Amino acid sequence: MPRASRKxxxxxxxxxxxxxxxxxEPGDRDLVDDQDIVVTQRIEVGHKVAARLIRQxxxxxxxxxxxxxxxxxxxxxxxxxxxxxxxxxIETYTLDKDRTYxx
Amino acid sequence: MSNNLPTLTGYVRSDGRKxxxxxxxxxxxxxxxxxxxxxxxxxxxxxxxxxxGFGGCYPNAYAxxxxxxxxxxxxVGAALLLSLGCESFNRHKLEENVAASGRPxxxxxxxxxxxxxKSITAGAEWVRQALGEIEGxxxxxxxxxxxxxxxxxxxxxxxxxxxxxxxxxxxxxLLVAQGAAAIFEETGEMxxxxxxxxxxxxxxxxxxxxxxxxDKAAYYYRQMGHASFAPGNAEGGLTTIEEKSIGAYCKxxxxxxxxxxxxxxxxxxxGLYLLDVVPDGEPRFGFPNINDNAEIAELIxxxxxLILFTTxxxxxVGSAISPVIKICANPETYERMRDDMDVNAGRILRxxxxxxxxxxxxxxxxxxxxxxxxxxxxxxxxxxxxxxxxSFEPIGPHCLPV
Numbered sequence: 100m101p102r103a104s105r106k107x108x109x110x111x112x113x114x115x116x117x118x119x120x121x122x123x124e125p126g127d128r129d130l131v132d133d134q135d136i137v138v139t140q141r142i143e144v145g146h147k148v149a150a151r152l153i154r155q156x157x158x159x160x161x162x163x164x165x166x167x168x169x170x171x172x173x174x175x176x177x178x179x180x181x182x183x184x185x186x187x188x189i190e191t192y193t194l195d196k197d198r199t200y201x202x
Numbered sequence: 203m204s205n206n207l208p209t210l211t212g213y214v215r216s217d218g219r220k221x222x223x224x225x226x227x228x229x230x231x232x233x234x235x236x237x238x239x240x241x242x243x244x245x246x247x248x249x250x251x252x253x254x255g256f257g258g259c260y261p262n263a264y265a266x267x268x269x270x271x272x273x274x275x276x277x278v279g280a281a282l283l284l285s286l287g288c289e290s291f292n293r294h295k296l297e298e299n300v301a302a303s304g305r306p307x308x309x310x311x312x313x314x315x316x317x318x319x320k321s322i323t324a325g326a327e328w329v330r331q332a333l334g335e336i337e338g339x340x341x342x343x344x345x346x347x348x349x350x351x352x353x354x355x356x357x358x359x360x361x362x363x364x365x366x367x368x369x370x371x372x373x374x375x376l377l378v379a380q381g382a383a384a385i386f387e388e389t390g391e392m393x394x395x396x397x398x399x400x401x402x403x404x405x406x407x408x409x410x411x412x413x414x415x416x417d418k419a420a421y422y423y424r425q426m427g428h429a430s431f432a433p434g435n436a437e438g439g440l441t442t443i444e445e446k447s448i449g450a451y452c453k454x455x456x457x458x459x460x461x462x463x464x465x466x467x468x469x470x471x472x473g474l475y476l477l478d479v480v481p482d483g484e485p486r487f488g489f490p491n492i493n494d495n496a497e498i499a500e501l502i503x504x505x506x507x508l509i510l511f512t513t514x515x516x517x518x519v520g521s522a523i524s525p526v527i528k529i530c531a532n533p534e535t536y537e538r539m540r541d542d543m544d545v546n547a548g549r550i551l552r553x554x555x556x557x558x559x560x561x562x563x564x565x566x567x568x569x570x571x572x573x574x575x576x577x578x579x580x581x582x583x584x585x586x587x588x589x590x591x592x593s594f595e596p597i598g599p600h601c602l603p604v
Contacts, residue, residue, distance in 0.1 A: 110364070118360065118364065119439075120551060143439065144360075144361065144439075144532075144534070144551075145359050145360025145361050145364075145438055145439035145440075145514070145532075146360060146439035147360075147439065147441070161445060161448065162363075162448045164394065164395070164398075164444070164448050165394070165444065166394075166441065166442050166444045166445035166448065167441065167442040167444060167445065179441070180436075180439070180441050181436060181441055184441045184442065185442070186429070186441075186442035186443055186444060187394070187442075187444065188393045188394060188420055188424075188429070188442075188443055188444055189393065189420065189423055189424050189428070189429035189443050190429075191429065191431055191436065191441060191442055191443065192428055192429075192431070192433075193431075193433040193435075193436040193437075194433040
Protein backbone atom coordinates (compact mmCIF):
# COMPACT_ATOMS: atom_id res chain seq x y z
CA MET A 100 0.00 0.00 0.00
CA PRO A 101 1.44 3.42 -0.94
CA ARG A 102 2.33 5.58 2.07
CA ALA A 103 0.12 8.50 1.10
CA SER A 104 -3.08 6.43 1.41
CA ARG A 105 -2.18 5.25 4.87
CA LYS A 106 -5.18 5.59 7.19
CA UNK A 107 -4.24 3.65 10.30
CA UNK A 108 -0.94 3.50 12.15
CA UNK A 109 0.34 1.06 14.77
CA UNK A 110 2.74 2.98 17.03
CA UNK A 111 4.15 0.03 19.02
CA UNK A 112 4.19 -3.68 18.24
CA UNK A 113 2.35 -4.52 21.48
CA UNK A 114 -0.51 -2.10 20.79
CA UNK A 115 -4.06 -3.42 20.41
CA UNK A 116 -5.26 -0.05 19.07
CA UNK A 117 -4.28 1.80 15.88
CA UNK A 118 -4.19 5.57 15.33
CA UNK A 119 -6.23 7.22 12.57
CA UNK A 120 -3.79 9.33 10.51
CA UNK A 121 -6.25 10.29 7.76
CA UNK A 122 -9.96 10.61 8.51
CA UNK A 123 -11.80 7.35 7.82
CA GLU A 124 -15.39 6.65 6.71
CA PRO A 125 -17.50 3.49 7.36
CA GLY A 126 -16.15 0.63 5.25
CA ASP A 127 -12.70 2.16 4.79
CA ARG A 128 -9.97 -0.40 5.21
CA ASP A 129 -6.25 -0.48 5.75
CA LEU A 130 -3.71 -3.25 5.86
CA VAL A 131 -1.70 -3.01 9.08
CA ASP A 132 1.01 -5.61 9.69
CA ASP A 133 -0.69 -7.96 7.16
CA GLN A 134 -4.00 -7.57 8.95
CA ASP A 135 -6.99 -6.17 7.05
CA ILE A 136 -8.85 -3.70 9.30
CA VAL A 137 -12.30 -2.48 8.23
CA VAL A 138 -13.53 0.56 10.15
CA THR A 139 -17.20 0.71 11.10
CA GLN A 140 -17.81 4.47 11.36
CA ARG A 141 -16.41 7.93 10.55
CA ILE A 142 -13.41 8.57 12.80
CA GLU A 143 -11.26 11.70 12.93
CA VAL A 144 -7.49 12.02 12.87
CA GLY A 145 -5.77 11.15 16.14
CA HIS A 146 -8.52 8.87 17.42
CA LYS A 147 -8.08 5.15 18.07
CA VAL A 148 -9.40 2.02 16.37
CA ALA A 149 -9.33 -1.52 17.81
CA ALA A 150 -6.72 -3.63 15.99
CA ARG A 151 -8.47 -6.84 17.10
CA LEU A 152 -11.25 -7.90 19.43
CA ILE A 153 -10.52 -6.37 22.83
CA ARG A 154 -12.47 -8.11 25.58
CA GLN A 155 -14.23 -6.35 28.44
CA UNK A 156 -11.74 -5.69 31.29
CA UNK A 157 -8.72 -6.17 29.02
CA UNK A 158 -6.00 -3.47 29.10
CA UNK A 159 -5.80 -1.24 26.05
CA UNK A 160 -2.21 -0.61 24.88
CA UNK A 161 -0.93 2.43 22.96
CA UNK A 162 2.79 3.18 22.53
CA UNK A 163 3.35 -0.16 24.30
CA UNK A 164 1.90 1.22 27.54
CA UNK A 165 -1.53 0.53 29.08
CA UNK A 166 -3.88 3.51 28.71
CA UNK A 167 -6.88 2.02 30.56
CA UNK A 168 -9.30 -0.93 30.45
CA UNK A 169 -12.09 -1.85 28.03
CA UNK A 170 -15.58 -1.22 29.49
CA UNK A 171 -17.12 -3.71 27.04
CA UNK A 172 -16.08 -6.06 24.24
CA UNK A 173 -14.67 -3.92 21.43
CA UNK A 174 -14.66 -5.55 17.97
CA UNK A 175 -11.78 -5.05 15.53
CA UNK A 176 -12.22 -1.83 13.51
CA UNK A 177 -14.41 -0.12 16.14
CA UNK A 178 -13.73 3.38 17.51
CA UNK A 179 -12.03 3.16 20.93
CA UNK A 180 -12.89 6.18 23.06
CA UNK A 181 -14.78 7.39 26.15
CA UNK A 182 -17.76 5.07 25.58
CA UNK A 183 -15.75 1.86 25.77
CA UNK A 184 -12.42 2.72 27.47
CA UNK A 185 -11.96 3.71 31.13
CA UNK A 186 -8.93 5.12 32.97
CA UNK A 187 -7.33 2.86 35.57
CA UNK A 188 -6.41 5.98 37.57
CA ILE A 189 -8.74 9.00 37.41
CA GLU A 190 -12.10 9.14 35.62
CA THR A 191 -12.19 11.24 32.46
CA TYR A 192 -14.67 14.10 32.27
CA THR A 193 -15.68 15.96 29.16
CA LEU A 194 -18.56 17.92 27.62
CA ASP A 195 -21.23 15.78 25.94
CA LYS A 196 -23.37 16.71 22.91
CA ASP A 197 -25.63 18.84 25.12
CA ARG A 198 -22.56 20.74 26.39
CA THR A 199 -22.97 19.23 29.85
CA TYR A 200 -20.09 17.94 31.95
CA UNK A 201 -20.11 14.16 32.06
CA UNK A 202 -17.84 11.43 33.40
CA MET B 203 26.55 21.66 14.82
CA SER B 204 25.87 23.84 11.82
CA ASN B 205 28.11 26.86 11.49
CA ASN B 206 25.46 29.36 10.44
CA LEU B 207 23.70 29.25 13.79
CA PRO B 208 23.63 32.61 15.56
CA THR B 209 26.27 33.56 18.13
CA LEU B 210 24.54 34.41 21.37
CA THR B 211 25.08 37.41 23.59
CA GLY B 212 23.56 37.69 27.04
CA TYR B 213 22.84 40.45 29.55
CA VAL B 214 25.21 39.80 32.45
CA ARG B 215 23.59 39.68 35.90
CA SER B 216 25.33 39.87 39.27
CA ASP B 217 24.63 36.20 40.15
CA GLY B 218 26.55 35.08 37.05
CA ARG B 219 23.47 34.17 35.03
CA LYS B 220 22.86 35.87 31.70
CA UNK B 221 19.58 37.05 30.21
CA UNK B 222 18.40 36.80 26.59
CA UNK B 223 16.05 39.74 27.15
CA UNK B 224 16.33 42.91 29.23
CA UNK B 225 12.89 43.76 30.54
CA UNK B 226 11.52 46.13 33.12
CA UNK B 227 8.88 44.23 35.08
CA UNK B 228 5.99 46.12 36.62
CA UNK B 229 4.78 43.91 39.48
CA UNK B 230 1.61 44.38 41.50
CA UNK B 231 1.70 42.83 44.96
CA UNK B 232 -2.07 42.51 45.42
CA UNK B 233 -5.03 42.66 43.01
CA UNK B 234 -5.89 46.12 44.41
CA UNK B 235 -2.71 47.45 42.76
CA UNK B 236 -3.26 45.58 39.47
CA UNK B 237 -5.02 48.38 37.59
CA UNK B 238 -2.37 50.96 38.42
CA UNK B 239 0.39 48.52 37.42
CA UNK B 240 -1.38 47.67 34.15
CA UNK B 241 -1.88 51.34 33.26
CA UNK B 242 1.83 51.96 33.79
CA UNK B 243 2.89 48.92 31.74
CA UNK B 244 0.43 49.68 28.93
CA UNK B 245 1.81 53.17 28.47
CA UNK B 246 5.01 51.43 27.27
CA UNK B 247 3.32 49.19 24.70
CA UNK B 248 5.88 47.84 22.23
CA UNK B 249 8.75 48.56 24.61
CA UNK B 250 10.45 45.98 26.85
CA UNK B 251 8.09 46.42 29.80
CA UNK B 252 6.15 43.44 31.17
CA UNK B 253 3.38 43.16 33.74
CA UNK B 254 3.39 40.45 36.43
CA GLY B 255 1.86 40.20 39.87
CA PHE B 256 0.19 38.31 42.67
CA GLY B 257 -3.46 38.99 43.42
CA GLY B 258 -3.77 37.57 46.94
CA CYS B 259 -3.99 39.67 50.08
CA TYR B 260 -2.95 36.85 52.44
CA PRO B 261 0.68 35.80 52.78
CA ASN B 262 1.91 32.69 50.94
CA ALA B 263 5.50 31.44 51.00
CA TYR B 264 5.23 29.95 47.51
CA ALA B 265 3.94 33.16 45.91
CA UNK B 266 6.57 35.16 47.77
CA UNK B 267 9.34 32.90 46.46
CA UNK B 268 7.91 33.01 42.93
CA UNK B 269 7.81 36.83 42.90
CA UNK B 270 11.36 37.06 44.24
CA UNK B 271 12.65 34.63 41.60
CA UNK B 272 10.75 36.35 38.80
CA UNK B 273 11.89 39.86 39.71
CA UNK B 274 15.51 38.64 39.72
CA UNK B 275 15.18 36.46 36.60
CA UNK B 276 18.09 36.89 34.16
CA UNK B 277 15.70 38.29 31.51
CA VAL B 278 14.71 41.08 33.93
CA GLY B 279 16.79 44.26 34.15
CA ALA B 280 14.72 46.33 36.56
CA ALA B 281 11.56 46.05 38.66
CA LEU B 282 8.85 48.48 39.67
CA LEU B 283 6.73 47.19 42.55
CA LEU B 284 3.16 48.34 43.04
CA SER B 285 1.66 48.03 46.50
CA LEU B 286 -1.72 49.25 47.67
CA GLY B 287 -0.24 49.60 51.15
CA CYS B 288 -2.26 47.32 53.39
CA GLU B 289 -1.69 43.88 51.80
CA SER B 290 0.37 41.12 53.44
CA PHE B 291 2.99 40.73 50.72
CA ASN B 292 6.46 41.53 52.10
CA ARG B 293 7.31 44.34 49.69
CA HIS B 294 10.27 45.47 51.81
CA LYS B 295 12.05 42.13 51.51
CA LEU B 296 11.29 41.88 47.77
CA GLU B 297 12.69 45.36 47.13
CA GLU B 298 15.75 44.51 49.22
CA ASN B 299 16.39 41.30 47.27
CA VAL B 300 16.04 42.98 43.88
CA ALA B 301 18.33 45.82 44.99
CA ALA B 302 20.88 43.29 46.29
CA SER B 303 20.93 41.73 42.80
CA GLY B 304 22.17 45.07 41.43
CA ARG B 305 18.97 45.86 39.52
CA PRO B 306 17.21 49.21 39.64
CA UNK B 307 14.10 48.77 41.80
CA UNK B 308 11.46 51.09 43.16
CA UNK B 309 8.28 50.58 45.18
CA UNK B 310 5.19 52.72 44.81
CA UNK B 311 2.71 52.47 47.66
CA UNK B 312 -0.54 53.75 46.20
CA UNK B 313 -2.03 54.84 49.54
CA UNK B 314 1.08 56.90 50.34
CA UNK B 315 1.52 58.27 46.83
CA UNK B 316 -1.95 59.80 46.73
CA UNK B 317 -4.05 57.36 44.75
CA UNK B 318 -4.41 56.05 41.23
CA UNK B 319 -3.45 59.02 39.03
CA LYS B 320 -0.41 60.12 41.01
CA SER B 321 0.83 56.51 41.26
CA ILE B 322 0.50 55.95 37.52
CA THR B 323 2.38 59.19 36.76
CA ALA B 324 5.14 58.40 39.26
CA GLY B 325 5.42 54.80 38.09
CA ALA B 326 5.62 55.69 34.40
CA GLU B 327 8.29 58.27 35.14
CA TRP B 328 10.36 55.70 37.02
CA VAL B 329 10.00 53.09 34.23
CA ARG B 330 11.16 55.69 31.66
CA GLN B 331 14.33 56.28 33.68
CA ALA B 332 14.86 52.57 34.32
CA LEU B 333 14.64 51.79 30.60
CA GLY B 334 17.48 54.22 29.99
CA GLU B 335 19.50 52.90 32.88
CA ILE B 336 19.34 49.22 31.89
CA GLU B 337 20.57 49.99 28.39
CA GLY B 338 23.97 50.09 30.08
CA UNK B 339 23.80 46.51 31.38
CA UNK B 340 27.01 44.77 30.25
CA UNK B 341 26.70 42.11 27.56
CA UNK B 342 28.89 39.06 27.05
CA UNK B 343 28.95 35.95 24.88
CA UNK B 344 26.36 33.41 25.99
CA UNK B 345 27.05 29.70 25.54
CA UNK B 346 24.30 27.16 24.87
CA UNK B 347 25.32 25.44 28.12
CA UNK B 348 24.23 28.56 30.03
CA UNK B 349 20.67 28.31 28.73
CA UNK B 350 17.76 26.98 30.74
CA UNK B 351 14.84 25.83 28.57
CA UNK B 352 11.44 24.72 29.86
CA UNK B 353 8.70 22.84 28.08
CA UNK B 354 4.95 22.65 28.53
CA UNK B 355 2.04 21.37 26.47
CA UNK B 356 -1.35 22.99 26.18
CA UNK B 357 -4.44 22.43 24.10
CA UNK B 358 -3.20 18.90 23.44
CA UNK B 359 -4.85 16.48 21.08
CA UNK B 360 -3.88 12.99 20.00
CA UNK B 361 -1.37 14.38 17.48
CA UNK B 362 0.63 16.15 20.25
CA UNK B 363 2.09 12.90 21.55
CA UNK B 364 2.99 11.67 18.06
CA UNK B 365 4.61 14.73 16.45
CA UNK B 366 5.35 17.88 18.50
CA UNK B 367 6.11 16.26 21.85
CA UNK B 368 8.63 13.69 20.56
CA UNK B 369 10.23 16.47 18.46
CA UNK B 370 10.66 18.64 21.56
CA UNK B 371 12.17 15.54 23.18
CA UNK B 372 14.80 15.45 20.41
CA UNK B 373 15.47 19.17 20.84
CA UNK B 374 15.86 18.57 24.58
CA UNK B 375 18.36 15.77 23.87
CA LEU B 376 20.38 18.18 21.69
CA LEU B 377 20.28 20.91 24.36
CA VAL B 378 21.25 18.55 27.18
CA ALA B 379 24.10 17.14 25.04
CA GLN B 380 25.37 20.74 24.71
CA GLY B 381 25.29 21.15 28.50
CA ALA B 382 22.11 23.20 28.78
CA ALA B 383 19.52 22.66 31.50
CA ALA B 384 16.15 21.40 30.22
CA ILE B 385 13.06 21.31 32.45
CA PHE B 386 9.89 19.31 31.82
CA GLU B 387 6.91 19.29 34.12
CA GLU B 388 3.35 18.43 35.04
CA THR B 389 3.56 15.26 37.09
CA GLY B 390 -0.25 15.23 36.82
CA GLU B 391 0.36 14.29 33.18
CA MET B 392 2.71 11.43 33.96
CA UNK B 393 0.06 9.25 35.53
CA UNK B 394 0.98 5.61 35.05
CA UNK B 395 4.58 6.41 34.06
CA UNK B 396 6.29 6.76 37.45
CA UNK B 397 8.17 3.49 37.10
CA UNK B 398 9.31 4.20 33.53
CA UNK B 399 10.57 7.63 34.55
CA UNK B 400 12.30 6.34 37.70
CA UNK B 401 14.41 4.01 35.54
CA UNK B 402 15.93 7.07 33.80
CA UNK B 403 17.11 8.76 37.02
CA UNK B 404 20.86 9.17 37.54
CA UNK B 405 20.56 7.50 40.98
CA UNK B 406 18.04 4.97 42.40
CA UNK B 407 17.21 7.40 45.22
CA UNK B 408 16.29 10.11 42.71
CA UNK B 409 14.23 7.49 40.85
CA UNK B 410 12.28 6.89 44.05
CA UNK B 411 11.67 10.66 44.41
CA UNK B 412 10.43 10.85 40.79
CA UNK B 413 8.05 7.95 41.32
CA UNK B 414 6.73 9.47 44.56
CA UNK B 415 6.08 12.78 42.80
CA UNK B 416 3.85 11.01 40.28
CA ASP B 417 2.04 9.08 43.04
CA LYS B 418 1.48 12.40 44.82
CA ALA B 419 0.02 13.89 41.63
CA ALA B 420 -2.35 10.95 41.10
CA TYR B 421 -3.57 11.27 44.70
CA TYR B 422 -3.94 15.05 44.48
CA TYR B 423 -5.90 15.04 41.24
CA ARG B 424 -8.12 12.21 42.53
CA GLN B 425 -8.97 14.50 45.47
CA MET B 426 -9.80 17.25 43.00
CA GLY B 427 -12.16 14.88 41.20
CA HIS B 428 -10.60 15.70 37.83
CA ALA B 429 -7.51 14.62 36.02
CA SER B 430 -5.40 17.20 34.16
CA PHE B 431 -7.66 16.74 31.18
CA ALA B 432 -9.92 19.13 29.25
CA PRO B 433 -12.88 18.49 26.93
CA GLY B 434 -10.74 19.48 23.92
CA ASN B 435 -8.39 16.61 24.72
CA ALA B 436 -11.28 14.15 24.34
CA GLU B 437 -12.53 15.78 21.13
CA GLY B 438 -9.00 15.43 19.83
CA GLY B 439 -9.05 11.68 20.42
CA LEU B 440 -7.48 11.30 23.86
CA THR B 441 -9.53 9.08 26.16
CA THR B 442 -7.73 8.74 29.49
CA ILE B 443 -5.21 10.65 31.58
CA GLU B 444 -2.68 7.83 31.19
CA GLU B 445 -2.99 8.12 27.39
CA LYS B 446 -2.50 11.90 27.56
CA SER B 447 0.43 11.28 29.90
CA ILE B 448 2.33 9.14 27.39
CA GLY B 449 2.19 11.96 24.89
CA ALA B 450 3.14 14.63 27.42
CA TYR B 451 6.04 12.56 28.75
CA CYS B 452 7.64 12.33 25.27
CA LYS B 453 8.69 15.98 25.65
CA UNK B 454 11.39 14.87 28.07
CA UNK B 455 13.39 13.11 25.32
CA UNK B 456 15.82 10.30 26.11
CA UNK B 457 18.46 11.92 28.34
CA UNK B 458 19.03 10.61 31.88
CA UNK B 459 17.04 12.58 34.49
CA UNK B 460 19.48 14.68 36.52
CA UNK B 461 17.20 16.02 39.21
CA UNK B 462 13.79 16.86 40.58
CA UNK B 463 13.05 20.51 41.37
CA UNK B 464 10.08 22.48 42.66
CA UNK B 465 8.89 25.96 41.63
CA UNK B 466 11.65 28.49 42.31
CA UNK B 467 14.48 25.93 42.53
CA UNK B 468 17.29 26.66 40.07
CA UNK B 469 19.09 23.81 38.27
CA UNK B 470 22.68 23.85 39.52
CA UNK B 471 24.12 22.68 36.22
CA UNK B 472 23.14 21.31 32.83
CA GLY B 473 20.97 18.23 32.47
CA LEU B 474 17.34 17.16 32.38
CA TYR B 475 15.11 18.11 35.31
CA LEU B 476 11.58 17.23 36.29
CA LEU B 477 9.67 20.15 37.79
CA ASP B 478 7.24 18.88 40.42
CA VAL B 479 4.33 21.32 40.21
CA VAL B 480 1.87 19.50 42.48
CA PRO B 481 1.63 20.99 45.99
CA ASP B 482 2.73 18.97 49.03
CA GLY B 483 0.39 17.87 51.78
CA GLU B 484 -3.39 17.64 51.64
CA PRO B 485 -5.01 19.78 48.92
CA ARG B 486 -5.52 23.27 50.34
CA PHE B 487 -5.80 25.79 47.51
CA GLY B 488 -7.47 23.83 44.72
CA PHE B 489 -6.05 22.64 41.41
CA PRO B 490 -2.25 22.47 41.24
CA ASN B 491 -2.17 24.86 38.29
CA ILE B 492 -5.34 26.53 37.11
CA ASN B 493 -4.11 26.81 33.51
CA ASP B 494 -1.05 26.52 31.26
CA ASN B 495 0.27 29.99 32.15
CA ALA B 496 0.57 29.10 35.83
CA GLU B 497 2.94 26.29 34.75
CA ILE B 498 4.89 28.59 32.45
CA ALA B 499 5.41 31.07 35.31
CA GLU B 500 6.83 28.22 37.42
CA LEU B 501 9.22 27.12 34.67
CA ILE B 502 10.38 30.74 34.39
CA UNK B 503 10.82 31.00 38.18
CA UNK B 504 13.20 28.02 37.84
CA UNK B 505 15.31 30.18 35.53
CA UNK B 506 13.95 29.18 32.10
CA UNK B 507 15.14 31.66 29.47
CA LEU B 508 12.54 30.42 27.04
CA ILE B 509 9.66 27.98 26.86
CA LEU B 510 8.87 25.32 24.24
CA PHE B 511 5.08 25.07 24.10
CA THR B 512 3.53 22.22 22.13
CA THR B 513 -0.09 22.34 21.05
CA UNK B 514 -2.43 20.26 18.91
CA UNK B 515 -5.78 22.04 19.28
CA UNK B 516 -4.04 25.40 18.97
CA UNK B 517 -3.06 27.50 21.99
CA UNK B 518 -2.13 31.15 21.39
CA VAL B 519 -0.62 32.10 24.76
CA GLY B 520 2.78 33.62 25.39
CA SER B 521 4.26 34.84 28.65
CA ALA B 522 5.74 37.73 30.52
CA ILE B 523 9.55 37.58 31.06
CA SER B 524 10.52 34.61 28.85
CA PRO B 525 9.69 34.07 25.16
CA VAL B 526 7.33 31.19 24.33
CA ILE B 527 8.03 29.18 21.16
CA LYS B 528 4.96 27.40 19.75
CA ILE B 529 5.36 23.97 18.22
CA CYS B 530 2.16 22.91 16.46
CA ALA B 531 1.51 19.17 16.44
CA ASN B 532 -1.54 19.07 14.19
CA PRO B 533 -1.08 19.99 10.50
CA GLU B 534 -4.71 21.14 10.16
CA THR B 535 -4.37 23.44 13.18
CA TYR B 536 -1.13 24.79 11.75
CA GLU B 537 -2.85 25.75 8.50
CA ARG B 538 -5.66 27.47 10.42
CA MET B 539 -3.49 29.29 12.99
CA ARG B 540 -0.08 29.67 11.38
CA ASP B 541 0.45 33.28 12.58
CA ASP B 542 0.65 31.89 16.11
CA MET B 543 2.93 28.94 15.36
CA ASP B 544 6.74 29.01 15.21
CA VAL B 545 7.27 25.40 14.15
CA ASN B 546 5.03 23.06 12.15
CA ALA B 547 5.56 19.62 13.67
CA GLY B 548 2.42 18.48 11.80
CA ARG B 549 4.78 17.81 8.87
CA ILE B 550 5.71 14.62 10.73
CA LEU B 551 2.13 13.32 10.39
CA ARG B 552 2.09 14.27 6.71
CA UNK B 553 5.32 12.27 6.32
CA UNK B 554 7.11 15.43 5.07
CA UNK B 555 9.65 15.51 7.91
CA UNK B 556 11.04 13.15 10.52
CA UNK B 557 10.92 13.67 14.28
CA UNK B 558 14.70 14.28 14.09
CA UNK B 559 14.24 16.97 11.40
CA UNK B 560 11.70 18.86 13.48
CA UNK B 561 13.76 18.35 16.66
CA UNK B 562 16.69 20.02 14.93
CA UNK B 563 14.42 22.83 13.67
CA UNK B 564 13.21 23.45 17.24
CA UNK B 565 16.80 23.51 18.50
CA UNK B 566 17.71 26.08 15.84
CA UNK B 567 14.62 28.12 16.73
CA UNK B 568 15.76 28.16 20.38
CA UNK B 569 19.06 29.70 19.31
CA UNK B 570 17.37 32.24 17.02
CA UNK B 571 14.98 33.40 19.73
CA UNK B 572 17.81 33.39 22.30
CA UNK B 573 19.77 35.63 19.93
CA UNK B 574 16.96 38.19 20.02
CA UNK B 575 14.52 37.22 17.23
CA UNK B 576 10.98 37.48 18.58
CA UNK B 577 8.87 34.30 18.73
CA UNK B 578 5.37 34.47 17.21
CA UNK B 579 3.66 35.00 20.56
CA UNK B 580 6.17 37.73 21.41
CA UNK B 581 5.52 39.53 18.11
CA UNK B 582 1.79 39.32 18.71
CA UNK B 583 2.22 40.95 22.12
CA UNK B 584 1.27 37.98 24.29
CA UNK B 585 2.44 38.45 27.88
CA UNK B 586 0.10 36.23 29.88
CA UNK B 587 0.90 35.77 33.54
CA UNK B 588 -0.84 33.81 36.32
CA UNK B 589 0.22 33.25 39.93
CA UNK B 590 -2.02 31.77 42.63
CA UNK B 591 -1.76 30.17 46.08
CA UNK B 592 0.16 26.90 46.57
CA SER B 593 2.22 25.22 49.25
CA PHE B 594 5.41 23.19 48.94
CA GLU B 595 7.92 21.48 51.19
CA PRO B 596 11.59 21.96 50.19
CA ILE B 597 13.02 19.22 47.94
CA GLY B 598 14.65 16.25 49.66
CA PRO B 599 18.41 15.51 49.74
CA HIS B 600 18.19 12.93 46.94
CA CYS B 601 16.53 15.27 44.44
CA LEU B 602 19.74 16.91 43.17
CA PRO B 603 22.29 14.08 43.51
CA VAL B 604 25.22 15.61 41.63
